[in-house]
Amino acid sequence: QQCYSEIKQAAAGNRKMLAVLIDPEKFVESEASDFFQNLPKETSFLLVGGSTVKSGRTCEVVKFLKNISGLPIILFPGDQNQISPHADALLFLILISGRNPEYLIEQQVRSVNRIKNTNLEIIPTGYILIDGGRECAVHRVSNTKPLPQNDIESIVNTALAGQYSGNKLIYLEAGSGAKNPVSAEIIKAVRKEISIPLIVGGGIRSAEQLKNAYDAGADLVVIGTAFENGSFEE
Numbered sequence: 001q002q003c004y005s006e007i008k009q010a011a012a013g014n015r016k017m018l019a020v021l022i023d024p025e026k027f028v029e030s031e032a033s034d035f036f037q038n039l040p041k042e043t044s045f046l047l048v049g050g051s052t053v054k055s056g057r058t059c060e061v062v063k064f065l066k067n068i069s070g071l072p073i074i075l076f077p078g079d080q081n082q083i084s085p086h087a088d089a090l091l092f093l094i095l096i097s098g099r100n101p102e103y104l105i106e107q108q109v110r111s112v113n114r115i116k117n118t119n120l121e122i123i124p125t126g127y128i129l130i131d132g133g134r135e136c137a138v139h140r141v142s143n144t145k146p147l148p149q150n151d152i153e154s155i156v157n158t159a160l161a162g163q164y165s166g167n168k169l170i171y172l173e174a175g176s177g178a179k180n181p182v183s184a185e186i187i188k189a190v191r192k193e194i195s196i197p198l199i200v201g202g203g204i205r206s207a208e209q210l211k212n213a214y215d216a217g218a219d220l221v222v223i224g225t226a227f228e229n230g231s232f233e234e
């Protein structure tokens, strides 16, 4: 239970955490040393996953990352094919903003045989897709509608329903490459109501946006695209 207790303790002590997301489809092994050199020193985790990844590729990337980095690897799978026993932990995602049974239970049931004989730390996570102002892959692949940013009540109630159902984390997702990250107003409103750690990601590409998410109450922020293409603004 190491990754989760680290997140929980950090959240309890108001120590903000950063996870860098690696999409196995876009990761290039020969560019890895530059990539790692440019990561902020305070990076706590590597998240590995994407919306559409060819079978087997996640495992390859996870093994590669294990060899070159000491950071814990948490899987963030778009589907059950992206589960690798070589990672440390798994965000067991339930897409609670959507109403598609495929991502509420079907993928989860199908993933069991890949998980049950591994040492992966399973972290049940209520995953909430929020409109980031741009058509995103989660929306397309899951065929579920993102919640509008102005419907704060639905977002808060969805997060609370996620907590009441036993999830250990809530993840507010604006979609990879979002034009508008999840607003500070939403983060504050959700933070005020839930008592489990809060993850925020999607479209965060500058130190200022990162600070805004932390100040509003995010415990762990996930950044993918901005580090992937080296465009993060300090």
Ligand code: 1GP
Binding pocket: 021, 173, 174, 175, 176, 177, 178, 200, 201, 202, 203, 204, 222, 223, 224, 225, 226
């Ligand atoms: C996407 O929340 C993550 O699932 C990160 O998004 O690629 O926009 O940083 P970005």
